[in-house]
Amino acid sequence: MSVFLYMYYSINPLVILLFALATYGLSFLIIQYRVEHFIYKRINKIYKDITLLESASFRKNSITTDMATLTKQIDQFAKGKKLEIETLKVREEYRKEFMGNVSHELKTPLFTVQGYLETLIDGAIDDKNVAEKYLTRATKGVERLIYIVKDLDMITKLEVGDLSLNQKDFDIVQLVQSVFELLEMKAAKKQITLTFDMDYKNPIMVKGDEERLQQVLTNLVVNSIKYGREKGTTEISIETLVKNKVIVRVTDNGEGIAKQHLPRLFERFFRVDKSGSRKEGGSGLGLSIVKHIIEAHDEKIYVESELNIGSEFSFTLEKA
Incomplete structure (x- = not known):
């Protein structure tokens, strides 16, 4: 003091x-x-x-x-990492399933060809009838392999943008008619009727790669025949969606698809039937190719299906 x-x-x-x-x-x-x-x-x-x-x-x-700010940031980080880990796990499962499907699709025709050729080498080639039959079957196995490889090559080119589209104006009604004529005999084996929803008297001109879009329609109609019921119907309708768009619908009354399978329907080699019998044949790449071709046109593809009732695949196109 x-x-x-x-x-x-x-x-x-x-x-x-x-x-x-x-x-x-x-x-x-x-x-x-x-x-x-x-x-x-x-x-x-x-x-x-x-x-x-x-x-x-x-x-x-x-x-x-401010500890609240730090806590918030750490919480956001943790949630992001958790989502990233879950995504990686799902992708890893898809990768394993994809590799298994690829090996199965390639293994079956390879082993078939190998079996026939080994039989011929062991002496069956001396029997003209047996040799001809086995060579024919081996050829079919090789054709299936080429078919799968070509489809894989096309998907890869579509994904990386290497497959150029030859876009032009054409009549989509005429294209559907040509697809019907192409698959008429295949549908007749199951007594499935291929039809339009109405009588299209005037052409409907759209813009796109006619050859690729024919492949799209062919794949969709072939699937509707494969999984359609005996004496069933595959119907195609072409509707004006907006001023410059049309939507093409492919509808069948087949076995349908369960809702849980719809999100993965366009994946490579994905099959609803997990039995692995592959009784219906095909490369397992059809719908994946369809999706990539439609997306290459900057358009959208949709699917609606109900089990034991039927399915509807639809895609948009630009009007000419």
């Missing part, structure tokens, strides 16, 4: 006040710096540990002491 009383009476009170303010300001800055540095080191360690932000970019930003 004596020291302060002495200073009060011997020194100007304004000087004391200024000294007090300066001391307070300096103390505040030192403490603030030390506290921020203390918190910064620990928060920065957390950021580094979870790699939420690069330490370099973190240093550029003002250091926050």
Whole structure:
């Protein structure tokens, strides 16, 4: 007290006040710096540990002491990582299933060809009738292999954009009619009727690659025949969607598809029937090719189906 009383009476009170303010300001800055540095080191360690932000970019930003903000960021990071891990797990399952399907699709015709050729080498070639029959069957196996490889090659080209489209104006009604004529005998074996929903007297001109879109319609109609019921119907309708778009619908009254399978229907080699019998044949790439061709035209494809009732595949096209 004596020291302060002495200073009060011997020194100007304004000087004391200024000294007090300066001391307070300096103390505040030192403490603030030390506290921020203390918190910064620990928060920065957390950021580094979870790699939420690069330490370099973190240093550029003002250091926050708001724990709620940090907690929110860490929570967002954790949710993002959880979603990423789940996505990777799903993709890994798809990859394993895809590899299994590829090996199965290639293995069956390869083993068939190998079996027939080995039989011929073992002496069956001396019997003209047997040799001719086995060579014919081996040829069919090779053709199936070529078919699968060609389809895979087409999908790859469509995905990377290497397959150029020869777009022109053409009559979609005439194209559907030609597909019907092409598959008429195949449908007749199951007594399935291929028909339009109405009588289209006038042409409907659209823009696209006629050859590729014929492949799309052929794949969809072939599937409707494969999985259609005896004496069933496959119907195609062409409707105006908006001013410059039409939608083509392929509808059947076949066995239908369960809802849980619809999201994966356009995957390569994906089959609803997991028995692996492949009794219906085909490369297992048809719908995947259909999807890629339609998307290459910057259009959309849709599917609606109900088990034991039937399915409807539809896709849009630009009017000419």
